[in-house]
Amino acid sequence: MLPSSSTSSSSSPSPAPTPEQVVSALRAAGCVFAEDEAALILAAARTPGELAELVERRVSGLPLELVVGWAEFRGLRVVVAAGVFVPRRRTEFLVEQALARVPHARVVVDLCCGSGAVGAALASALDGVELHAADIDPVAVRCAHRNVAAHDGRVHRGDLFAALPGELRGRVGILAANVPYVPTGEVGLLPAEARDHEPRAALDGGADGLDVLRRVAAGAPRWLAPEGRLLTETSERQAPLAVDAYTRAGLTAEVAVCADTDAHVVIGGLPG
Incomplete structure (x- = not known):
């Protein structure tokens, strides 16, 4: 005591x-x-x-990040708040892959942005990038505003691509989408810190965990620049189905793996 x-x-x-x-x-x-x-x-x-x-x-039992009000993500102190998904360290691998594949990206979109950690990390590593973030949750949108403001980023509220300004079609160099990918039946098996304190919509990806990923893949070709890349995080078990979703949408697809953090990122772009 x-x-x-x-x-x-x-x-x-x-x-x-x-x-x-x-x-x-x-x-x-x-x-x-x-x-x-x-x-x-x-x-x-x-x-x-x-x-x-x-x-x-x-x-x-409150997550440490919510207790102190911030989470460390790729060297940044990212503001987090109650009701917002806490960025995971393994997602830093998605950022690293994006920077490696499109090192000179001019337009970045952080879809399903949550706190905006991915977008903020990308913008901090890219010079003069145009940053947009989007989420359907108003609590996440307010939190993301605080994290992308230093990079002149804009945050939009809405359902996936419907939130984005039409002027971005065909211009996005990095489309990062850290979508929910936990199968509905497995949400209850998550650690209590996630299960009890993070929004279910940021965790639950549908029956096989890939409902949102499939929607993102299907819409991505209309938004990517010719050299642009879509990057989504998934699990080892789901990776083959995620690749199939990319190819069905007309995208190229490959899986990058970080053994240290057990991170699996599916990367795709326009063919040719």
Whole structure:
């Protein structure tokens, strides 16, 4: 238990919890990296009372990123908020593949953007890129605005390509779509941090997990520039079906794999 920081007319505020007390509380709650998490929480808290509140939120099971209000993604501090999908470190591989395949992209679209982490990371690595992000969820749109503003990015609300300005058709160099790809029947098997605290729409990809990916693949040819690439994240098991979705849409398709993070990214473009 952390010491109370409450005040009263007859007592002085309790001293701030020590780092050791914070670590002990997190460790008792099952946090594997208690020391690292404690350091982040201590840095985020502005008062003893806020520190106690942040620790309590983490101990109750709230994801660390939502406790401190940000997630690290490819060297960036990405703002996250309740009700928004927390960017995963394995998705950095999608960004790396995009930069490797289209290093001189002039127009970037971050579809199903969530926090806008992918778009912000791409824009930070590309010089003077025109950045657009889109999501159907108004909470995600508000959060993404905060993360792409530094790159003069625009965020649009709507269902996939319907959200985008028509002027982007045929101009998109990097179309990054970190779509939901968990099969409906497996959402309940996700870790509690995702299952209980992230929007189901950002996780549930339909019966086989590929409903949204198929829609993105089908629409992509109308939006890609001749040298443009579509990149979507999926699982090893789903990759062959994702490749089939690309080819049925008239795109080339290949799968890139990062063994270290178990990341699988399907990459496609216009033939020829």
